[in-house]
Amino acid sequence: MEQEPEASSDKDSKQQILDATVDLIREEGVEGVTLRRISAKAKVNLALVNYYYRSKDNLLGEAIRTLISKFDAAFQALEDDSLPPKERLKMFLKQYIGHLLQYPGLARHMIDQSPVIMGSLHKYSQYSKTMKRQKTLNALREMTGEQNEERLNIMMVQLYGAVLMPVIMYSCGQPDDEGERGAFGHLPPFDDQVDHLFDHYFHKYEN
CATH class of the missing domain: 1.10.10.60 (Homeodomain-like)
Incomplete structure (x- = not known):
């Protein structure tokens, strides 16, 4: 005692x-x-x-x-079946970006130091489940009608890359004399970037 x-x-x-x-x-x-x-x-x-x-x-x-575990709230958007799949994906990405922007440099560090972060293949597997990969693929499948798993994976990778790369570049940039972060400081807000991306990437799937 x-x-x-x-x-x-x-x-x-x-x-x-x-x-x-x-x-x-x-x-x-x-x-x-x-x-x-x-x-x-x-x-x-x-x-x-x-x-x-x-x-x-x-x-x-x-x-x-x-910190990664705190992203669960963003992934809950993928489980909101009351929303159309396109809106679920957009809401998820916007919330996910919002979390990344709260932690300067975290996005780049997650990529640069992934072996350190995950520690082992077992922990990486647990992290992958946390990322709700299948939920993302399901939303893409429902939204596009695509059934080929390889094509869906390509869509997912391209989508993440297009959304997250500006966040990484922004968080790595240094403010210039005007307090902006180079060229990325002049881009529209990240929520607007997500809307723009979806309008162009998924326009052929619109009814």
Whole structure:
């Protein structure tokens, strides 16, 4: 019984470190996060950070998996059968982009450091399920009438690429003298970009 308070304290300290890492990523992006800054943010000794997470990569991987889990709300849009498939997909992508924009550099880091983030094939498999891949394919199938699985996968990859690449480029850019992020700072809002993409990509499937 005497060990319970200590165990609880250990759990609280570990969560405190993870929460501080998530906050730093949200506030400043991945690149500026260091173990010293994390320990200062969490108000714990640096040795304790190393004790619980062993390395910066392990800690960042856990923090980013935590951030990814917060995207579940966006995927719920794919399950709203009261909406037409086109509207489900648009709502999902807009909400997903909104989450990415809250965390500077996360989109690029997810691509650059995917082996670190996932940690193992098993964890990658779990992540793929979280991404609701089949829900996306089902919405595309319902919207287009396409039954060929390979073509549906190509559509999905092209759709994600067209939507997410501007987000990645925007989050990686540096503001210019006018406070804009280069050419991407002059693009329409991301919601408008999604609407424009759907109007052009799926126009032949309109009734």
